[in-house]
Amino acid sequence: MEKISCLMMGNQAIVRGAIEAGVKVAAGYPGTPSSEIIDTLSKTAPDIYTEWSVNEKVALEVAAAGSFAGLRSLAVMKQPGVNVAADFLMHLALSGTRAGMVLVAADDPGALSSINEGDTRLYSKLMGIPLLEPGNFQEALEMTKWAFELSEKLKSLVILRTVTRLSHASGNVITGEIKKEAKKAYFEFNGNMLDPLTGIVTTIPVSVKHSLQHEKLQQAGEIFESSVFNTYVGPENPELLIITSSICNLYAKEAVDVLNLDSKVAILKLGTTWPLPSKLIQACIQKTKQILFVEEIQPFVEENIKVLSAGFPDKFGPKAYFGKLSGHIPMTGELNPDLVIKSLEQIFTLELRAFSSSYKKKADKTLENCTPAREISFCPGCPHRASFFTINKVLKLDNRNGFTCGDIGCYSLGILPGGFSTIKTLHAMGSGTGLASGFGKLSQFGMDQPVISVCGDSTFFHSGIPPLVNAVHNESNLTMVILDNSGTAMTGFQPHPGLSTGTGGEPAPEVDIEQVCKAMGAATCICDPFDLKKTENILLELLKKKGVNVLILRQICTLSPEKKGKKYxxxxxxxxxxxxxxxxxxxxxxxxxxxxxxxxxxxxxxxxxxxxxxxxxxxxxxxxxxxxxxxxxx
Amino acid sequence: MTLLGPEELSQQVLDKGLCTLCGACANLCPYIKAHNNKIITLFTCDRTQGRCYAHCPKVGIPLKNISQSYKAQSYTENPIGKFIKIVKAKKGRNASEGNFQNSGVVSSLIIFAMEKELIDAALLTGTQGIKPVPVLARDKDSVLECAGSKYIASPVLSMMAEISDSGVEKLGVVGTPCQITALSQMRQNPLELDDFKDHTTLSIGLFCTWALDSEKFIQYLSKRTDISSIQSMDIPPPPAEELIVKLENSVKKFPLQEIRKFKLPGCEICADMTSELSDISVGALEGFDGWNTLIIRSKKGERLVNEAVEQNYIEIGSLPDRCFDNLLKGAGNKKKQAAQKCRELGMLDDDFNKPASLNGRQTITGIA
The missing domain is CATH 3.30.70.20 (Alpha-Beta Plaits)
Structure with missing residues (x-):
């Protein structure tokens, strides 16, 4: 078959890799920068079972079921979702998988669309899961495809870690053949309990399974020693060796190119970052006296290579290590070619500046009149603006220093002046109501401030229900405001269980938020947030009421496909x-x-x-x- | 005095708990509202001057200036203010019956002013349960429903903005000294707004030494009695040191010492016991049950009282010297104590009315 070169987003290349690998089951929860993967699969591959699950833990479980039943499967989530899935993830790593199973975790260095800066790679080490990091768009496809084979060989889940700039940028990708194989799903469980393919699937006996897991990791390490995804480019005996992974590979290449350091600097790009290919690394490090680690978020490769060097001092020898720990690479935030150039300038004491301050001033001045002076705010016509306007007003009128615990969604902007600075706590999905449940129990210590939690409709199903149950059962006092804009709006209107459409747009049974809340015993009412006075009056009354109250503020997102472009x-x-x-x-x-x-x-x-x-x-x-x-x- | 804005009002008065709830700052704009007997700031306003500040009787309103311009008469050092005549008074035989605090003289004068078309409505303090609320009374029955002392602060003047749009051309206002002071300041149009119109034609001020915080006081009472059965409340003149609460079938007494705990801190800086800027002031009279002290301060007030006496809406008599002396003493003490408290709070310092720092003011620009 003729190979085609296409311009693809990193996420699309991952999708293509999964399709070429013959994936049959894919599940995820929307979250930037990962959302396009399930979206694209659901639109382009009707013979694959694709699902927007209620949350990431369930997505991982749904995908694992595919693997256990003999089908290649994929779970997709952004990094904070890995935290949600972590409990099952640890057990899955120990129990092992059957047909190839890959977890695509999308990290967001610099927290461009997140409120934390987590690094999934640490989970690989913590839980003993082989880890791959594509360093360009072609690799995004090929490594995804290979990850399934590796997983099948090891009988272990494999994590493929992408980052925002790989997922959302585009590059030329040469596609391969699609594996077309009809597979019948069947879960075998009558074999020997220790047989990974026919026995029961579990983590016990832990001592046996844990040893087995380490054997798998060792095997992975050996495979990684000769992996084509680990590349060395540059002079045989460089003055400096850059060790990098992921999209930082491209930043390092550009920096070396801009500074004309090709004859002095070599780049070891690692595609397999856990377990590290120690022999390959030793061999490369022996070529030089100085090493610079270029990686984002945690000094993961840096620290683990230093551990390796401590284990083999005669082979590694005394070296000068530069990276996050030496201050040559920023400890936090996103990297870019300029930052790598800056650190190379420091190491080689070069004069050329990455960019001058006068250039920045000039650029800022040019842009000055091009953009309106405006705080980050909600879109025009956004129901959240109306909701927060009223919540803010009601809390003031109530006059007891009440406050709002925020949650994750577009409405997280309620923490900024554009949302009237209404939100006073903001953490993980569902945590707003969990915190409110706790605050609402502090009256015995004299706390008399009323507490509101805000929660989106999708977040409600994801992780808003358990804290609400907790609040009802423990007789907390809070008002949960469900900002129901009828979709997972922030990530692109993916459906959720409260809607009558499924992942691919097909009709699906809807779970009624109001009935769920009522069934739990919470006093529940619905209002249109665009009716400011009515919302104000209802909320004022709810704040006076003890117990757990739910106010569903229902108004469809202005950007939703149903409403976009329509004016009332x-x-x-x-x-x-x-x-x-x-x-x-x-x-x-x-x-x-x-x-x-x-x-x-x-x-x-x-x-x-x-x-x-x-x-x-x-x-x-x-x-x-x-x-x-x-x-x-x- | 420098006229400042909402930020300074918050810093100098609201945040310090010195507001006595006259209501003159509230409901003029989208930011400061009177709600549930509290003054609430909703969103930050970065105006450097505003009516909210200019009307407030707690930010050093110069009584002297208001008195001179508004009444064309100079302020007197007399602790009960300028007056034409001071008498004892009670409701006359032609006046309506009602659940009056003392003699019914205030209700009778307001009803008389309505009947004589000196006013077409009156801004009074009514009640919801025992909670006082501002009421715009347009007829006799509504006036009678508002009779009786409330002792609890209520932002009466917060209704002024609404009233100015309501078609009322001649308004009577009954208020406590802080409310009458703020009303007088409002009538000055201190920011010289083009569209300002003074609708007030009569002001009757009440004697007052302090008012109670609505929420705290009602909470106190509700723990000790069934507040829904409260008919009226009275604090008899000294030496009685008690609050008498009349219930449906009984009477309960509470020591004044307890009740004073709920008085508004802002009352301590008030130097006006007798509503010095009113047309007529009315207060209790010691030792003469069923009578009030009545101070006639303006020509308009004098005419109204004279006509009301002629037509038997009220009855007046001379005020015994002893009562006059006691009144002067009481009002004088209030002035002294207020001056002392103001000094302690730094309100008499030269830089008290200085503009607040702009830091921390919230401004979101639409499109520059």
Missing amino acids: FNILIDEQKCKGEDCGCNRICTRIFSCPGLIWNKEKNKTMINDILCTGCGVCTQICPADAIKAKAC
Whole structure:
């Protein structure tokens, strides 16, 4: 078959690799930068069972079931999802798998779309799972494909770690053949209990399984010694050896190229980072006196190679090690070619600066008038803006210093001024309600502040239910506000169990959030957050009530496919009524409410509507005290 | 005095717990609201000047200036303020019956002013349960429903913005000294707004030494009695040191020492016991059950009282010297104590009315 070269996003290359490997079952939970993998699979490969699971732990379990039944399977999640799945992950690593099973974990160095900066690679070491890190787009395809073979050979789950810049950037990828093999799923369990392919699948007896796991890791290490995914490029005896992995491979290459250091610097790119191919590493390190580790988030390779060197001092010899631990590479945040250039300049004492401060000033000045001076905020017409406006107002009116525990979703922006700084705690998915459940039990120690938790509809199913059950059973006092915008909006409207569509758009039974909450015994009501006064009155009453209350604020996301581009109202400004700075309102519409659909026209001393951005939700008409913003039905 | 904005109002008054709930800062804008007998700041406002600050009777409103411009009369050092005449008074035989605190003279004067069309509505303090609430009374029955002392602070003037849009052209206001002071300041249009219109045509001020925090006091009472059966409350003049609560079938007494714990801290810096800037002031009269002290301060007030006496809506008599002396003494003591407290709080310092730092003010720009 003719091989085709295509421009592919890293995530698409991973999808292609999985398809070429003959994956049959794929499950995940949406999370940037991983979401396109399940999305793409569900749209392009109808013969694969693809599922948006309720959360990452369940996704890993669903995928594992495929493997146990003899089908190649894939689980996909962003790094914080690995934390959610960690409990099952540890047991799965110990029990072993059957047909090839790969966990694609997408890390987000620099927390571009996350609120933490976790490194999945540590799980590989912690739990004893072989780890692969593609260093370019072609490898994203090929390593995914190979990961299934490796998994099958070892009878172990394999982790493929990608990062934002690999997942979301694009490169040329040459595709291979698709493995087409009809497989019947069957779970065999009558064999010898220790037989990985026919016995029961479990972690016991732990002593036996744990030893077996270490044998598998040793075997993986031996395979990795000769893996084509570990490459050495550069002079035979370089002045400096860069050891890198993942997309940092490209940063290192570019830095060496920009500084013309090809004759002095070699790059050892490791594609197999756990267990490390120690002999290969020894051989490469022996070629040089100085080593620079270029990697993102944790000094994972750096620390583990130092451990290796301590074990074989005669083979490694005295070397100068540079990296995160020496301060040559930043300990936190995302890397880029400039940062690698900077560290090379330091090591080689070069004059060339990665970029000068005057250049940065010039660039900033050029951009100055190109973007509006605006805080990070919700989209125009976003229901969360209306919800947080009211929550903030109600907590103030209630006057007991009440506060809001936040959760993960677009509504996490409620922690910023654009969300009226309403959120006061923000951690993991579901943690808002868990924290609220705890706060709501502190009255015996004199705490009299009311507590609200906010939780998205998808988050509710993911991990919002257990803390709600906890709060009800332990008689906590809290008001859980479910910001139901009818989809997993932040990651691209993936369906969730509360909707009547399944992963591929097919009809699916919906689980009614209101009925779930009521069945748990929480006093539950529903309101449209666009009706500010009604929401305010309901919430004011709920805060006075003891026990666990749930308010579902239901309004579909403005960017959802159903609503996008549809206007309810044409919004107009009555210029006679808008007195601008002369009004006592101090521009509440553009200064506080701050919907991007509203523009402050300084010259006219009036508020105006940005007709392109305005979605016609009509909420601002309720904000203006002078009744100067009018809504006309479209 | 420098007229400042909401940030300074918060720093100098609200955050320090010195607000006595006149309500003059509230409901004028989307940021400061009166809710459940509290003044609440909803969102940050970075105005450097605002009516909220300018109206507040706790940020050093110069009584002298208001008095001079508003009444064209100079402020007197007399501790009960400028007055034309001081008498004892009670409801007359033509006035309606009601559940009055003392003599019913305030309700009778308001009803009389309505009937004479001096006012077409009156801003009064009514109740919801025992919680006081501002009420705009447009007829006799509504006025009578508001009769009786409340002792609990309520932001009466928070209704002024709503009233100015309600079509009321001639408004009577009954209020405590802080409310009457703030009302007088409001009527000055301190920010010189073009669209300002003074609708107030009559102000009746009440004597007051302190008011109680609504939430704390009601909480105290509700632990000790069935608050739904409370009919009225009274604090008789000294030497009685008690609050008498009339219930449906009984009477309960609470030591004043206990009740004083719930008085608003802001009352301690109030130097006005007798509502010095009103047209007419009304208060208790020691030793004469069923009578009130009545201070006539303006010509308008004098005319109203004279006509009300002629038409038997109220009855007046001369005030015994002893009562007058006691009144002066009481009002004088309040001034002294207030001055002392203001000094302690640094409110008399030259730099007290300085603008707050801009740091920490929240400003989100729409599009520059």
